[in-house]
């Protein structure tokens with residue numbers, strides 16, 4: 001046993017995350033995924049049972065690192081002057097149940113939410129969708145805010161699913177990622193493919209992609225695609 005006492009948990013890791021989470025909210029605005037004060041981003045604090053989330057009801061252009069709220073995994077505020085996002089309980093539930101998740105995003109982005117209002121999954125009919133989602137984007141149950149039911153619906157739908165995005169029925173989009181930036185990317189891509197597949201539907205029935213091809217695209221993109229291999233991978237197109 002070490003002769004030295006265990007140091008107290010440090011909140012040093014929280015400061016850069018406050019800035020990152022504040023900055024990532026600007027991406028929701030930039031990609032037109034949110035209106036007014038709807039939507040939110042959160043990030044798990046590595047090594048601590050805490051996460052950083054947006055305050056409730058504050059305009060996007062007034063968000064700062066200092067205005068972000070730090071909560072424990074029960075959703076109780078441990079640092080911050082404002083009330084946390086009204087979706088804090090849902091974020092906390094997901095962090096408790098899915099330890100691999102490092103970031104969560106929620107939006108009511110228009111096209112994806114239109115699919116959610118129909119309660120219809122977005123079918124995987126685009127190669128970009130196979131890359132990012134590896135499957136259809138699934139629909140989660142109808143759930144009211146105020147208890148664990150939204151969080152439970154997210155976890156029950158996404159656990160074991162390749163998609164990092166779920167369309168909560170009649171509500172909107174929740175995405176997860178290994179960190180907050182990955183969850184924001186999933187939210188941006190979710191809206192993009194929801195829009196394209198919607199427009200496709202106006203033209204007629206989208207053509208299916210064979211499941212084996214979806215598998216190949218997904219594995220290649222998840223395991224090969226990226227800056228470090230781009231020079232040796234002439235097939236990389238983005």
Ligand SMILES: [Zn+2]
Pocket residue numbers: 039106107108171172
């Ligand atoms: Zn919402």
